[in-house]
Amino acid sequence: MGKVHSQAYIKTDGKLLQTLDGAKLDKGGVERSPVMGSTGLHGYSEVKKPGMLTCEISLAQGTSLAEIEKITDATVTYEADTGQTYVIRHAFVTKTLTVQAGEGGKVAVEFCGDPAEEMLS
Numbered sequence: 001m002g003k004v005h006s007q008a009y010i011k012t013d014g015k016l017l018q019t020l021d022g023a024k025l026d027k028g029g030v031e032r033s034p035v036m037g038s039t040g041l042h043g044y045s046e047v048k049k050p051g052m053l054t055c056e057i058s059l060a061q062g063t064s065l066a067e068i069e070k071i072t073d074a075t076v077t078y079e080a081d082t083g084q085t086y087v088i089r090h091a092f093v094t095k096t097l098t099v100q101a102g103e104g105g106k107v108a109v110e111f112c113g114d115p116a117e118e119m120l121s
Contacts, residue, residue, distance in 0.1 A: 007081040010055050012074045012091075012111075018063070020104055023055035025078045025086055028115035051088040051116040053078055059105030065097045068109060076111045086116040 008023040009016060028051035032044045053076055057063070076091040091113030100106040 003082050005080045005082045005084075008055075009077075009079040009081075010053065011077040011079070012071055014075075014077075017055070017109075018058045018060055020056040020058060020106060023053065023078065025116060026052040027086060027118075028052065028088075049115070050112050051086075051091070051114055053088060053091070053111040053116075054108065056104075056106045056108050059099050059107050063107075065099070065107065068107075069093055069097055071111070074111075074113075076113065078116070083121075085119040087119055088113040088116045090114050 007021070008019065008025075010019045010023055011017065026049070028049040030046050031049050032046055035042045035045055057068075059065070070093075072092040074091045076088045078086040078088075088111060091111045094110045094112045095108075097107050097109065
């Protein structure tokens, strides 16, 4: 059996973030919805969705929440420990940051940008 994904490494403009387990990537792209009519299924419609990445970082010495909140027009990279890499371009932080004491000083961060591109090697 082969290895399955368990760890993700998140970078913003090449800088590795100190993330906790549980990062989540919604690669975005085209989402399709059925279009129903009185005669049955007519087809589907498409809506474009942005790429979204949510993660928790540790609040460590030297971590600046103000700097993280200022992130705009960044390249955010999601690297899986199984070799897949996804890149969200023109990403920005969507929400203000909240710190949770204990367990690594959790800070939830959400990035939004262009749909994620899978980098093929």
